[in-house]
Amino acid sequence: MSRPFLEVRNVSKSFAGVRALENVSLTINQGEIRCLVGENGSGKSTLIKIIAGVYAPDHGDIIIGGKLFKRLHPIDSIREGIQIIYQDFSLFPNLTVAENLALNHEMSQRRRFVDWRGVNQIAREALARIGVEIPLNARVEELPVADKQLVAISRALLQHARLIIMDEPTTALTRREVDALFRVIKGLQQKGISILFVSHKLNEVYEIAEKITILRNGKNVADGDTSEFDRAKLIYHMTGRQVEQSRYEREAGGDQARPLLKVENLSRRGEYSDVSFELYPGEILGLVGLLGAGRTELAMSLLGLRPPDSGRIYIDGKPIKIRSFEQAVKQGIGYVPEDRLTQGLFLQQSIGRNIVVGTIDRYLNRFGLIDSRKVNGQISKWVRDLSIVTPSPLLPVQSLSGGNQQRVVLAKWLASNPRILVLNGPTVGVDVGSKAEIHRIIRELARQGVGVLLISDDIPEVLNNCSRILLMRKGRIVEEFTAGMVSENELVNKLSGAA
Amino acid sequence: MKRLPSTNEFYVAATIVLLSIIIGSINPAFFTLGNLIDLLRSSIVMGIFGLGVLMVIISGGIDVSFTAIASISMFATTKILRYYDFQGTVLVAFLIAAGIGLALGLINAVFISLFRLPTLIVTLGTASMINGFMLAFIGAREISNIPQGMIEFSKINLFEVTSSTGFVYGLPAAILILAALVVFVWFLLKYTMLGRGIYALGGDRVAAERVGFDINAIQFFIYGFVGLISGVGGLVHTCLMRNSDPVDLMGTELVVIAAVVLGGARITGGHGTVLGTLLGLFLVTIITNSLILLGIPSYWQSAVVGMLILVGTGVTAYQSKRAQASHGLA
Numbered sequence: 116m117s118r119p120f121l122e123v124r125n126v127s128k129s130f131a132g133v134r135a136l137e138n139v140s141l142t143i144n145q146g147e148i149r150c151l152v153g154e155n156g157s158g159k160s161t162l163i164k165i166i167a168g169v170y171a172p173d174h175g176d177i178i179i180g181g182k183l184f185k186r187l188h189p190i191d192s193i194r195e196g197i198q199i200i201y202q203d204f205s206l207f208p209n210l211t212v213a214e215n216l217a218l219n220h221e222m223s224q225r226r227r228f229v230d231w232r233g234v235n236q237i238a239r240e241a242l243a244r245i246g247v248e249i250p251l252n253a254r255v256e257e258l259p260v261a262d263k264q265l266v267a268i269s270r271a272l273l274q275h276a277r278l279i280i281m282d283e284p285t286t287a288l289t290r291r292e293v294d295a296l297f298r299v300i301k302g303l304q305q306k307g308i309s310i311l312f313v314s315h316k317l318n319e320v321y322e323i324a325e326k327i328t329i330l331r332n333g334k335n336v337a338d339g340d341t342s343e344f345d346r347a348k349l350i351y352h353m354t355g356r357q358v359e360q361s362r363y364e365r366e367a368g369g370d371q372a373r374p375l376l377k378v379e380n381l382s383r384r385g386e387y388s389d390v391s392f393e394l395y396p397g398e399i400l401g402l403v404g405l406l407g408a409g410r411t412e413l414a415m416s417l418l419g420l421r422p423p424d425s426g427r428i429y430i431d432g433k434p435i436k437i438r439s440f441e442q443a444v445k446q447g448i449g450y451v452p453e454d455r456l457t458q459g460l461f462l463q464q465s466i467g468r469n470i471v472v473g474t475i476d477r478y479l480n481r482f483g484l485i486d487s488r489k490v491n492g493q494i495s496k497w498v499r500d501l502s503i504v505t506p507s508p509l510l511p512v513q514s515l516s517g518g519n520q521q522r523v524v525l526a527k528w529l530a531s532n533p534r535i536l537v538l539n540g541p542t543v544g545v546d547v548g549s550k551a552e553i554h555r556i557i558r559e560l561a562r563q564g565v566g567v568l569l570i571s572d573d574i575p576e577v578l579n580n581c582s583r584i585l586l587m588r589k590g591r592i593v594e595e596f597t598a599g600m601v602s603e604n605e606l607v608n609k610l611s612g613a614a
Numbered sequence: 615m616k617r618l619p620s621t622n623e624f625y626v627a628a629t630i631v632l633l634s635i636i637i638g639s640i641n642p643a644f645f646t647l648g649n650l651i652d653l654l655r656s657s658i659v660m661g662i663f664g665l666g667v668l669m670v671i672i673s674g675g676i677d678v679s680f681t682a683i684a685s686i687s688m689f690a691t692t693k694i695l696r697y698y699d700f701q702g703t704v705l706v707a708f709l710i711a712a713g714i715g716l717a718l719g720l721i722n723a724v725f726i727s728l729f730r731l732p733t734l735i736v737t738l739g740t741a742s743m744i745n746g747f748m749l750a751f752i753g754a755r756e757i758s759n760i761p762q763g764m765i766e767f768s769k770i771n772l773f774e775v776t777s778s779t780g781f782v783y784g785l786p787a788a789i790l791i792l793a794a795l796v797v798f799v800w801f802l803l804k805y806t807m808l809g810r811g812i813y814a815l816g817g818d819r820v821a822a823e824r825v826g827f828d829i830n831a832i833q834f835f836i837y838g839f840v841g842l843i844s845g846v847g848g849l850v851h852t853c854l855m856r857n858s859d860p861v862d863l864m865g866t867e868l869v870v871i872a873a874v875v876l877g878g879a880r881i882t883g884g885h886g887t888v889l890g891t892l893l894g895l896f897l898v899t900i901i902t903n904s905l906i907l908l909g910i911p912s913y914w915q916s917a918v919v920g921m922l923i924l925v926g927t928g929v930t931a932y933q934s935k936r937a938q939a940s941h942g943l944a
């Protein structure tokens with residue numbers, strides 16, 4: 116079985132003078148599950164796009180199935196049996212779910228005509244393979260982010276593929292879908308299909324990988340069997356330094372005197388019902404649940420994006436109605452959205468502008484003009500604090516790696532000095548080294564009196580940072596835990612257990 | 615669940631019905647077969663252009679050069695045939711016009727596809743270049759004695775009706791050209807991978823590249839094809855008018871684009887249907903043709919068309935904003 120299917124030899128790639136890859140090599144054998152790991156900006160996605168034929172390497176060779184490709188185009192790569200789940204999904208927002216699901220199949224079959232009945236058939240089978248239900252006639256632009264990711268995954272899991280590359284395929288998913296995906300991956304492996312898997316969730320890496328390739332700053336640093344790397348070693352290779360294994364001192368649960376935010380019997384039909392909770396200043400309150408539990412919908416109601424049907428919201432004890440996003444912002448609520456890549460950023464605009472866009476009115480001088488010194492000061496502060504890897508904040512956000520784009524969204528909201536901060540998966544797609552740094556910043560904010568509602572699928576993250584945790588299931592808050600009352604295993608079981 | 619585009623088409627169709635009832639109740643002449651034929655007759659050339667505009671808009675581009683291409687194709691063709699005093703079939707005229715249109719469309723394609731320039735800039739440039747070239751080298755004087763073949767073609771009617779006042783209305787056979795193009799474009803957009811590639815390109819260019827579409831090939835096809843049918847449309851226009859005027863189409867490009875957008879094609883790309891386009895064009899034709907029946911001065915035409923565009927695009931924009939807001943655009 117150990118014939119190489121793909122060989123990448125000494126590939127280099129620069130973007131406008133910035134080295135993204137330098138002499139990188141990678142071999143993937145038939146039927147092998149390999150993980151590609153590295154910090155944000157280490158070149159993983161760039162390498163994948165070179166294998167896809169999307170970028171041409173400056174130097175180096177790509178050999179697929181024994182064939183050397185001088186100039187690889189996407190269609191060549193697809194015809195050699197390579198399928199890719201892109202980090203940004205790369206779906207067509209204007210087309211239906213069914214057509215999105217069938218396109219990869221049709222293209223790899225060199226179809227000239229569309230057989231619409233066949234399209235629906237392919238789409239149904241694709242979704243059935245990972246056991247999810249998404250309306251086939253919906254347009255992809257109408258879907259919530261997790262469904263988009265599931266569509267992106269399903270369309271690439273072609274049965275006649277030879278290599279399936281997954282660039283952080285689980286960022287929006289909860290345990291249940293990840294389990295289903297891993298079952299599918301194992302099944303594909305049985306058929307001799309190779310898998311290249313990228314993830315910042317090391318648990319997933321250890322669970323699925325047979326081999327690991329580690330990149331750092333665009334260079335190969337280590338390669339071998341998964342068993343050769345323990346966690347500390349893996350992180351050392353990724354970061355080049357010894358990272359303190361995240362051991363947090365939990366804060367006391369904030370000032371219990373008077374809730375900053377109080378929610379009473381909030382309901383919205385078909386999404387969540389009878390939700391009540393309090394958020395105290397200085398508290399980090401966790402909210403966990405599976406997909407479809409109603410967490411994101413609840414958050415959006417707090418943000419005025421989906422007004423509740425009934426129930427009350429109080430801020431500082433005063434009942435308020437939040438009817439629009441602007442009102443929420445005025446009340447001092449900040450929100451880091453779940454679907455960052457499409458909802459949080461102006462991709463063509465510069466990194467700096469994206470950071471200050473929400474707060475630009477705070478940097479006016481006495482003539483009412485923008486004080487560019489203040490603005491630039493603010494921008495460099497956030498680029499530094501969140502270690503955004505870029506040669507210059509004047510570059511468009513587009514030029515950043517996925518994880519660094521997410522930091523820009525975070526910076527944008529942290530810069531707005533919210534009193535209540537709703538974080539929906541704040542460290543999704545962020546590498547292990549920087550995760551701890553972001554947690555530190557969040558806790559620092561809490562210490563200053565900000566109330567944080569932390570929605571996350573990352574159980575250790577929730578356990579380590581939150582003083583209280585709410586568990587949502589089918590639109591209701593079914594349990595509440597105080598920190599320390601529940602172990603990681605218990606919480607994971609509770610989450611999926613009685614679903 | 616009803617889909618958005620069908621509701622859009624539904625709204626346009628409803629507007630057409632409503633407007634017809636209003637116009638008809640004020641002036642019953644609207645509901646005569648003769649008037650319907652008149653409306654169809656005026657829709658032919660607009661319809662041909664509209665199909666091209668539709669494809670461009672779906673692909674995420676915009677083309678303002680098609681009237682210039684149509685004008686030079688028809689005018690040059692007429693001149694050439696006159697020069698050689700050609701007496702033969704109209705097919706030759708169509709071949710020449712289509713050829714000129716295709717060549718000019720491909721010039722657009724080269725700049726748009728190979729040099730990656732914005733479509734609006736390129737087509738604005740080619741449009742003014744073509745117009746300048748035509749006026750400088752071919753002439754600006756209209757030709758009213760067009761070649762015999764073209765006149766004969768314009769006289770072929772599918773059927774004729776005589777009104778009570780003794781006026782003969784004929785539905786020109788040229789409408790078959792429109793019909794054939796409608797079927798062709800509809801099939802292309804719906805049932806070929808090339809057509810789906812046009813939607814994919816308009817939806818997300820990068821994603822379309824990654825999934826294996828050849829963007830250059832698609833753009834060459836689109837702009838080449840649009841050039842070709844613009845040439846054909848121009849020639850039909852000349853035949854039906856029995857007059858070749860190098861400037862009388864100028865300015866109509868905005869009306870056509872507006873009608874296509876009214877029919878549900880989104881100016882941001884990725885959306886649009888043949889049916890919607892036909893409905894949008896028909897609505898605009900009714901308005902421009904019938905204001906006269908209502909005794910409204912013709913300069914109100916453009917104001918009404920403009921209003922409809924604002925309403926039409928406004929509704930689409932509002933709908934898509936609503937759809938996004940419900941998923942938490944922040």
Ligand SMILES: Nc1ncnc2c1ncn2[C@@H]1O[C@H](COP(=O)(O)OP(=O)(O)OP(=O)(O)O)[C@@H](O)[C@H]1O
Pocket residue numbers: 130131133134135153154155156157158159160161162202504505513514515516517518519544
């Ligand atoms: N189109 C581009 N233009 C300019 N620079 C780019 C471009 N694409 C990537 N880069 C740069 O190349 C480097 C590698 O980026 P890449 O996206 O491959 O990182 P990654 O390992 O996938 O990171 P992440 O884990 O955050 O997704 C980064 O420094 C990034 O800024």
Ligand SMILES: [Mg+2]
Pocket residue numbers: 159160161202282516517518
């Ligand atoms: Mg990446």
